[in-house]
Amino acid sequence: MADFAQFCNRFFPLEKGVLDELVKNTQTKTFKKGEYILKDGQVCRHLFFINHGLAKSFFMKDGKEFIMRFFAEDFMFSVFDSYVQQTPSNYAIIALEDTTVTLISHDKMEELCKKHHGIEAFFRRLVSLVTIRMMKRISGMLEENAAARYTQFVTENKDIIQRISLGDLAQYLGITQQSLSRIRAQK
Amino acid sequence: MADFAQFCNRFFPLEKGVLDELVKNTQTKTFKKGEYILKDGQVCRHLFFINHGLAKSFFMKDGKEFIMRFFAEDFMFSVFDSYVQQTPSNYAIIALEDTTVTLISHDKMEELCKKHHGIEAFFRRLVSLVTIRMMKRISGMLEENAAARYTQFVTENKDIIQRISLGDLAQYLGITQQSLSRIRAQK
DNA sequence: CCTGTTTTTTACCATATGAGAAAAAATCAC
DNA sequence: GTGATTTTTTCTCATATGGTAAAAAACAGG
Numbered sequence: 001m002a003d004f005a006q007f008c009n010r011f012f013p014l015e016k017g018v019l020d021e022l023v024k025n026t027q028t029k030t031f032k033k034g035e036y037i038l039k040d041g042q043v044c045r046h047l048f049f050i051n052h053g054l055a056k057s058f059f060m061k062d063g064k065e066f067i068m069r070f071f072a073e074d075f076m077f078s079v080f081d082s083y084v085q086q087t088p089s090n091y092a093i094i095a096l097e098d099t100t101v102t103l104i105s106h107d108k109m110e111e112l113c114k115k116h117h118g119i120e121a122f123f124r125r126l127v128s129l130v131t132i133r134m135m136k137r138i139s140g141m142l143e144e145n146a147a148a149r150y151t152q153f154v155t156e157n158k159d160i161i162q163r164i165s166l167g168d169l170a171q172y173l174g175i176t177q178q179s180l181s182r183i184r185a186q187k
Numbered sequence: 188m189a190d191f192a193q194f195c196n197r198f199f200p201l202e203k204g205v206l207d208e209l210v211k212n213t214q215t216k217t218f219k220k221g222e223y224i225l226k227d228g229q230v231c232r233h234l235f236f237i238n239h240g241l242a243k244s245f246f247m248k249d250g251k252e253f254i255m256r257f258f259a260e261d262f263m264f265s266v267f268d269s270y271v272q273q274t275p276s277n278y279a280i281i282a283l284e285d286t287t288v289t290l291i292s293h294d295k296m297e298e299l300c301k302k303h304h305g306i307e308a309f310f311r312r313l314v315s316l317v318t319i320r321m322m323k324r325i326s327g328m329l330e331e332n333a334a335a336r337y338t339q340f341v342t343e344n345k346d347i348i349q350r351i352s353l354g355d356l357a358q359y360l361g362i363t364q365q366s367l368s369r370i371r372a373q374k
Numbered sequence: 375c376c377t378g379t380t381t382t383t384t385a386c387c388a389t390a391t392g393a394g395a396a397a398a399a400a401t402c403a404c
Numbered sequence: 405g406t407g408a409t410t411t412t413t414t415c416t417c418a419t420a421t422g423g424t425a426a427a428a429a430a431c432a433g434g
Contacts, residue, residue, distance in 0.1 A: 068322070068325065120304060127314045135255070137325055141325070141328050143248040147420090165380095165382090175422085176423080178382090178384085178421090178422080181383050354411070362390095365412090365413080365414085372413075
């Protein structure tokens with residue numbers, strides 16, 4: 001069971017009092033497998049941290065589902081476009097397993113960012129790392145075909161790969177599940 | 188000719204003295220068409236702002252070029268993975284036209300972020316918007332085929348589209364220039 | 375343990391895009 | 405302005421992936 005305060009200490013150490021204030025302003029929620037953590041069309045009003053479980057963010061287009069990312073234990077995330085702009089989200093988040101999350105509300109977080117320079121810096125670091133991950137994703141999508149992206153995803157996500165269905169993984173890779181099944185068969 | 192201070196004021200207003208301090212710590216450089224603004228393998232030690240001109244960031248793989256982004260006037264950017272981690276860059280930046288940039292060094296910027304909460308917040312906003320753009324790019328690459336991505340790029344970049352070669356645009360879209368030529372022909 | 379549901383695999387054909395080569399057009403340098 | 409270079413187009417064929425359908429396998433609930 002990942003702990004949010006511990007995560008923070010590893011991620012970006014804050015002064016004791018500041019960390020306490022941050023943690024004090026979180027709440028915890030549990031979602032059953034298959035439940036929406038965020039529905040598309042809603043404004044994403046929280047940062048999330050996964051204590052336990054697995055989730056995906058995704059969107060639909062022409063009846064097809066496309067997966068932006070999987071989120072597992074000890075990971076902090078949000079739907080950043082909706083969160084930052086406080087506009088309705090094009091993406092939804094669903095729990096793929098029974099999942100417990102720690103939440104910080106946008107308004108509180110903005111308030112804390114203004115109040116504590118350290119939390120602002122924490123947040124900058126968080127978004128910076130998100131950016132770096134997205135750069136890698138874009139590079140991978142440009143340079144590699146589906147088979148190579150699959151192999152890479154497997155090697156980089158050994159820990160969660162068994163927990164993700166073939167269909168979900170295919171939609172993350174941007175191919176049909178039939179194609180992914182074919183790719184797997186060719187090994 | 189875009190002005191950096193004006194850009195800042197529009198982007199994220201800082202206190203007068205703070206903005207002055209930021210601007211005072213910039214320098215200006217000019218690159219001829221075709222010159223490297225950053226070579227891959229180098230650590231990206233600056234944030235960039237384009238006063239005038241056009242540039243692309245890209246990487247090579249198996250002799251093929253893949254373009255991450257184009258940067259035109261009045262735009263602030265960096266190679267964020269290399270910049271944030273201060274590690275050698277996998278990406279290079281080349282001027283596509285004679286280009287003038289305003290630079291802020293990483294070390295100075297970090298110093299200013301520590302010193303002025305406002306600059307930290309400025310930077311958070313900058314990285315947040317980068318993240319949002321990258322989310323859009325990833326969505327687009329997942330959901331749309333090359334023809335649709337081309338159409339969308341054109342409509343969203345009317346201003347610079349005539350300045351980008353077909354080959355470069357193809358490599359941004361993740362297809363060959365022959366394919367893009369074919370797509371264009373079908374309109 | 376059995377039954378219904380979901381997930382994965384397989385097969386067939388259609389289509390988008392890639393690779394290589396070469397022609398045509400546009401641009402650049404002197 | 406002219407020749408050289410670069411960019412764009414066109415062509416042909418190969419391949420990866422999509423779409424549809426259906427079978428097989430795995431899983432879930434009573």
